[in-house]
Amino acid sequence: MKPDKVRIGLIDAHIEVVGESATAQYRLAHAGFSIWTDQGIQVPDTTLWPTGHDGVGGAIRAELEHFVRAVAGDAPSPVMPLHHAVHAIEIADGIVEAASQKRVVVLP
Secondary structure, X not given: OOHHHEOOOOOOXXXXXXXXXXXXXXXXXXXXXXXXXXXXXXXXOOOOOOEEOOEEOHHHHHHHHHHHHHHHHOOOOOOOOHHHHHHHHHHHHHHHHHHHHOOOOOOO
């Protein structure tokens, strides 16, 4: 396949976080389904925001619907309590800091 035939628009992001007792890896784009033709490569999204007859579906839609229900009902999320969400942001900030400064970041 020639590079000029590759279809633009694929988000091929991944991250690996190495800790003292565990390592985690996340890949946004799964290579489980791809279509190769003379016109190029297509990688349909089957996980995050697949498009169906009723619009966008998948994990993104479910996450946004959950958020709207929690805010509209003024109730805490049964999926992730606020203090867990705040800690997740702290972890994400630590990952960005470690990557940009190329050093180990110790979280409180």
